[in-house]
Amino acid sequence: MNGTIELTLPKSVEVSDFELKMIIATKLYELGRLSSGQAAEVAGLSKRAFLELLGKYNVSVFGYDEKELEEDLKNL
Template sequence: MRKIQLNIPDNVDLKDYDLSMIIASKLYEDAKLSAGQAAEIVGLSKRAFIEMLGKYGVSVFSSSVSDLHSDIANA
């Protein structure tokens, strides 16, 4: 896994966990990472990560119409 270093201004009042969760949830939302990969970044189980997504404004459910049609067909 690749590591990066970010310089965050001191006036940004967020814990490291919250920053990691914000980044991981955004990458998950943009379909750049799977839920499992995003969970690994934060150090959570996949289930715990999915349960936390709502707190960070990310839905588990896709907003793509084609994904909805695929979900309906698979149901």
């Protein structure tokens, strides 16, 4: 689905267009709805740049949450 989304926010919400794109892209990536390449395209970035910025948005590149990682480490 290609399209444009128009979003009106209160003036008190200070967020850039880039930040909104990143929030949408990272959330859809985190939910498994987009691949990293697709999410990078939504954000207007290269795949590498997108993956490097995921940490800023508390999204793991590896698809693990902290609890799952701890469990895996216990089983080593």
